[in-house]
Every structure is written in structure tokens, then in C-alpha cells.
Amino acid sequence: MKLGFLVDLHLCMGCKGCEVACKVENEVPLSSWRLRVKYLDRGVFPDTSRSFTPLRCNHCENAPCERICPVSALHYLDNGIVNIDNERCIGCAGCMMACPYGAIYMDPETNTADKCTYCAHRVEGGLLPACVVACPVEANIFGDIEDDTSHISQYIMAHKGNVQVRKPEKHTNPKHYYVGGGTSSLDPLAHERIEGYGLFNNITHLKTNGDPHHGIIDRFLAPFKSHEKDNKSFMQSDKTEKGGH
Amino acid sequence: MQETINATQSLVTLDVALPGIIWGGIITINMWAKSIGTGVIIVGAYLLFRHKKEQMPNYRWLIPLIAFIALNVFLLFTLIDLHQPYRMINIFLHPHFTSAITVGAWIASLFTLLVSVMLIIGLASGFPDVLRHNGVAKKLRGSESLYDKLSPIVLFLAFPVTLYTAIIMAESSARELWQAPTELTQMFLAALIAGAATLLLFSAKWSDAVKKDITLVLIFAVTFSFLIYMGEYFFSFKSSEAEATLAYIHLGGTYSIQFWVAMILGYILPFFLGILSIKENTKSVAKVAAVSALIGLYLAKDVWLKIPQLLPLS
Ligand code: SF4
Ligand code: SF4
Ligand code: SF4
Numbered sequence: 001m002k003l004g005f006l007v008d009l010h011l012c013m014g015c016k017g018c019e020v021a022c023k024v025e026n027e028v029p030l031s032s033w034r035l036r037v038k039y040l041d042r043g044v045f046p047d048t049s050r051s052f053t054p055l056r057c058n059h060c061e062n063a064p065c066e067r068i069c070p071v072s073a074l075h076y077l078d079n080g081i082v083n084i085d086n087e088r089c090i091g092c093a094g095c096m097m098a099c100p101y102g103a104i105y106m107d108p109e110t111n112t113a114d115k116c117t118y119c120a121h122r123v124e125g126g127l128l129p130a131c132v133v134a135c136p137v138e139a140n141i142f143g144d145i146e147d148d149t150s151h152i153s154q155y156i157m158a159h160k161g162n163v164q165v166r167k168p169e170k171h172t173n174p175k176h177y178y179v180g181g182g183t184s185s186l187d188p189l190a191h192e193r194i195e196g197y198g199l200f201n202n203i204t205h206l207k208t209n210g211d212p213h214h215g216i217i218d219r220f221l222a223p224f225k226s227h228e229k230d231n232k233s234f235m236q237s238d239k240t241e242k243g244g245h
Numbered sequence: 246m247q248e249t250i251n252a253t254q255s256l257v258t259l260d261v262a263l264p265g266i267i268w269g270g271i272i273t274i275n276m277w278a279k280s281i282g283t284g285v286i287i288v289g290a291y292l293l294f295r296h297k298k299e300q301m302p303n304y305r306w307l308i309p310l311i312a313f314i315a316l317n318v319f320l321l322f323t324l325i326d327l328h329q330p331y332r333m334i335n336i337f338l339h340p341h342f343t344s345a346i347t348v349g350a351w352i353a354s355l356f357t358l359l360v361s362v363m364l365i366i367g368l369a370s371g372f373p374d375v376l377r378h379n380g381v382a383k384k385l386r387g388s389e390s391l392y393d394k395l396s397p398i399v400l401f402l403a404f405p406v407t408l409y410t411a412i413i414m415a416e417s418s419a420r421e422l423w424q425a426p427t428e429l430t431q432m433f434l435a436a437l438i439a440g441a442a443t444l445l446l447f448s449a450k451w452s453d454a455v456k457k458d459i460t461l462v463l464i465f466a467v468t469f470s471f472l473i474y475m476g477e478y479f480f481s482f483k484s485s486e487a488e489a490t491l492a493y494i495h496l497g498g499t500y501s502i503q504f505w506v507a508m509i510l511g512y513i514l515p516f517f518l519g520i521l522s523i524k525e526n527t528k529s530v531a532k533v534a535a536v537s538a539l540i541g542l543y544l545a546k547d548v549w550l551k552i553p554q555l556l557p558l559s
Contacts, residue, residue: 071341093267166559
């Protein structure tokens with residue numbers, strides 16, 4: 001069994017339901033994401049179009065994150081999921097340097113690396129990943145890509161020639177496919193990106209972006225302090241800085 | 246890169262903020278200190294091959310002492326960069342040997358241990374009046390043969406210890422600039438630069454011929470390292486990711502000034518000052534070259550570490 005994902009970008013309407021469902025299901029802290037939906041505007045006014053691309057871990061068959069992890073915190077499951085054991089993670093961030101898709105974040109609450117696990121905990125119990133359940137247009141398809149009769153395999157067969165993965169040149173063999181993507185959707189260097197610019201609002205840049213999830217001393221003291229379980233520290237206005245246009 | 250004609254223009258209009266630099270100054274100091282720690286061993290061995298040990302009277306404790314201090318700085322900065330520093334032990338309890346981080350940590354720990362043993366023996370023999378009648382000190386003074394047996398092992402280990410960071414970088418599939426084959430050579434040349442520069446600063450008691458040789462190593466290393474940087478900057482075939490990364494050091498780029506200051510301080514200035522010091526036999530000029538090279542090396546490593554982390558990955 002090899003579990004895989006497919007997103008049909010023709011169907012995705014950018015509602016971010018999957019993004020929110022993932023946040024809730026996995027208690028992903030602010031400033032971090034396991035899944036995000038990126039908006040891209042193409043062309044020049046008035047002749048423009050907007051596309052939406054959900055981005056998550058690809059659960060690569062040849063995963064550089066697994067290879068570089070010094071303590072096997074990142075490891076393969078038999079069903080093909082690249083899982084993470086954050087009890088073992090030492091927080092070296094090697095995986096963040098290795099993942100070509102930027103799919104890993106350093107959890108500011110646990111001080112360990114984390115990422116999409118294809119909801120391994122739900123899959124184990126026979127449930128679908130939270131993001132799949134939340135998608136109102138069934139743009140996210142999840143299943144066994146080694147089973148030719150599965151919905152995902154059938155979908156890939158039906159759209160062959162129009163199925164892509166991100167950065168195939170990295171030889172990671174992603175098990176996450178896109179239908180209806182183009183270079184500008186899937187290649188981060190193929191579009192312009194202006195930091196601080198957001199569609200609906202000014203982007204609030206948290207100071208916690210970048211490395212200082214904790215100061216160095218805090219990392220040593222963390223085990224002796226009570227664990228902060230909510231996102232309050234990120235919501236205090238003095239910890240945020242306004243940016244954008 | 247983004248398309249420049251209207252028909253294909255595309256712009257990110259809603260997304261999360263980029264994560265920024267994850268491996269920052271702490272890792273730069275880590276690499277820089279490691280270059281000193283391994284460099285003094287490698288350059289020291291070369292000097293011993295070329296000169297009589299009488300020309301380097303305090304060699305047997307000075308080299309392990311510098312290496313010991315630098316390696317401990319390197320290990321300390323490795324530790325404090327971890328988000329879970331107490332779990333460092335997991336590298337030894339749950340090692341994953343496909344990871345250059347694991348292999349490097351194991352070899353570097355063994356290397357530091359052996360350098361520590363050499364330092365203790367070297368100090369005991371170098372200062373016979375200290376603890377003259379102490380039994381342990383006497384035993385250590387009699388362990389010269391152990392020192393001699395450890396020397397080639399430590400020299401051998403100095404190479405993988407200095408090079409393994411290049412393998413970590415090669416395993417960093419998200420940072421194509423680091424994956425260039427030249428990284429291995431640059432890591433070795435950095436050890437030569439750091440080793441030679443540090444020895445120039447602490448070799449007051451060594452003969453002029455030895456100092457001249459150290460200066461030559463410095464000149465050789467900065468020249469080749471500079472040529473590789475220039476080759477990568479101007480000429481080499483690059484992936485689109487590496488090309489986009491180098492835009493940060495091209496004119497107007499965020500790290501352009503730091504890069505060129507690094508090139509001048511670390512490579513161009515030490516080259517000319519080194520030649521001048523050999524020609525005029527002025528040791529103070531050689532020391533200025535050494536300090537300049539150490540600062541420039543730090544700045545260059547820092548730029549090379551940070552710029553690939555500025556690119557959006559998805
Ligand atoms: S997408 Fe990144 S985090 Fe996910 S398996 Fe591949 S390399 Fe690892
Ligand atoms: S941060 Fe954690 S999961 Fe990532 S490579 Fe280091 S130990 Fe492994
Ligand atoms: S599979 Fe689970 S962890 Fe992965 S993006 Fe979906 S909800 Fe998040």
C-alpha cells in the first residue's frame with residue numbers, strides 16, 4: 001500500500017476549508033502551517049484570472065528530510081506515509097534545509113519539527129484526512145496509489161498527460177499529484193512574490209517568523225517551564241509587527 | 246524566474262509569510278570554529294613535515310590547545326542551535342547513519358576526545374615544572390609515545406571532520422547552491438585559511454622559515470577559494486534555483502555588500518598582505534593578513550549559509 005494525494009486544481013475554489021480543517025485537527029500553531037492554499041493572479045487587469053494551489057508535504061518516496069534526520073524522527077510508515085516522531089526530534093532543522101518543498105516547520109510550542117502526516121492518526125483508525133473531509137468540491141483525493149482500482153488511481157488514469165508533481169527534478173518521487181497545474185502554480189520561481197502584500201488585508205508578520213521560536217536560553221529552560229498550549233504569546237500586539245500595503 | 250510579459254505574468258496574492266533564515270549566525274560560528282579546529286591540525290602536520298620540530302618549540306601543546314578551544318566552541322554552537330538541546334544525546338542513542346549530521350557528530354566527538362588526550366599529554370610534557378611530583382602528571386609526561394601514535398589518527402580524522410559539513414549541505418536538497426561539488430573544496434580551503442591564519446597569530450616562538458611557510462599556505466588557500474567563488478558568481482553552469490539564489494549577492498542584492506566585503510577582507514587583502522609580508526619579512530603585516538582572513542572567512546560563510554534560505558520553496 002502506498003498512500004497518495006491528488007488535488008484537482010480545476011475544482012479547487014480557494015475556500016481554504018482544508019487549511020482550516022488541518023489547523024484544527026492537528027493543532028497547528030499560528031505562524032505555522034501543514035497545508036496552505038496559495039493564491040496566484042495571472043495576466044494584467046482587466047484580463048486576469050486567479051488560481052488556487054493547496055500545498056502540503058508530498059510524502060516523497062525518496063525523502064531528503066528522512067535521509068538527513070540524524071535521529072530518525074522522520075521515518076517511513078509501511079503505508080508510504082513519511083511520519084514524524086516529535087518526541088525524538090532534537091530540533092536541528094536539518095529537515096527544513098532538506099525538504100525542497102518547504103513543507104516542514106519548527107513548532108514554536110514544542111520546539112520540534114512538524115509537518116503534514118497525511119493525518120496518519122486518522123488513517124490508522126480508518127478515517128480520511130481532515131482536509132479531504134472538509135473540501136466541499138472534493139478537489140482533494142486521497143487513497144492507495146498502488147491499487148489500480150482506487151479512486152485516486154482511476155483519477156490519475158483518467159487525466160494522464162495532465163498529472164504533475166512539484167519539482168520532479170529533485171528525484172524525490174512525490175506521492176502527491178496535481179491535475180490542472182501549470183508551471184506558475186507549481187514552481188515557486190515562476191511567479192512574482194512581494195512579501196508583505198496580501199489580497200484581503202495587511203499581512204501581519206509575526207516576529208516569530210524565522211528562527212527565534214525561542215531564545216537560546218529559553219530552549220534550555222523550556223523543559224522546566226510549564227508548556228504553553230495556546231497561541232496567546234503570538235497574539236499579544238507587542239509581539240507583532242505590522243507590514244504590507 | 247517570473248515572466249516579464251503581460252500575457253504570462255503571475256503574482257502571488259495570498260500566501261503565508263516566508264519562514265526566513267533558520268540556520269543563521271550560530272551555524273556560521275559553528276562552521277568557522279570547526280575550520281580553525283581542523284585547520285590547525287592539517288596545517289600543523291604540513292609544517293611538521295617540512296620543518297624540524299625544534300623550529301616550533303611549543304608545537305606539541307599549542308596545536309592541540311588551539312584545536313581543543315575551537316572544537317569546543319564548535320560543539321557548543323552545535324548544541325545551542327538545537328531547539329531541543331537536551332536531546333542531543335539522541336544522536337548517540339538513536340543514530341541514523343544516512344544523515345551526515347549523525348556521522349559528523351560521531352566523528353567530531355571522537356576527534357575532540359583524541360585532541361583532548363593529546364592536549365593533556367602535550368601540556369604535561371611542555372610544562373614539566375608544573376605538578377613536578379604529581380604521579381598522574383609524571384605518567385602523562387611519560388606518554389609521549391601515545392601522543393605520537395594519536396597524531397596520525399587525529400590528522401586522518403581532521404579531513405572528514407572538516408568536510409562533513411559539506412555533505413550535510415549536499416543533503417540539503419532544498420538549497421541547491423550548497424549542493425555544488427565545489428562546496429567540498431571550499432570547506433577544505435576554509436580549513437587551510439582558518440588554520441594558517443590562526444597559527445600566524447599564535448606562532449611568535451616559531452622560526453621565520455615556518456612563519457613564511459604558513460603565510461604561503463594562507464596565500465595559496467585564499468587564492469583558490471577566491472577563484473572558486475568568482476567562478477560560481479560569474480561563470481559556472483547553475484540550476485535556476487542556484488541562479489536565483491546568487492541574485493542576493495549580485496549588485497543591489499540584500500547580501501551584495503557583505504559578500505564583497507567578505508571577498509576583500511577574506512581573500513583579496515590577505516593575498517596582497519601575505520605577499521608583502523614575505524617580501525618585506527614583516528611579521529606584523531602577516532598578522533593583519535591573518536585577522537583579515539578570519540573576519541572575511543566568517544562573513545563569506547555567513548552569506549553562503551543565509552542566501553539560499555531566502556528563496557521561496559513552494
Ligand atoms: S515533501 Fe518534504 S517533508 Fe514531505 S516527504 Fe518530501 S521532503 Fe519530506
Ligand atoms: S529537526 Fe527533528 S525531524 Fe528535523 S532533521 Fe532534526 S531531528 Fe530530524
Ligand atoms: S492530511 Fe492531515 S496533516 Fe496533511 S494537510 Fe491534510 S489535514 Fe493536514
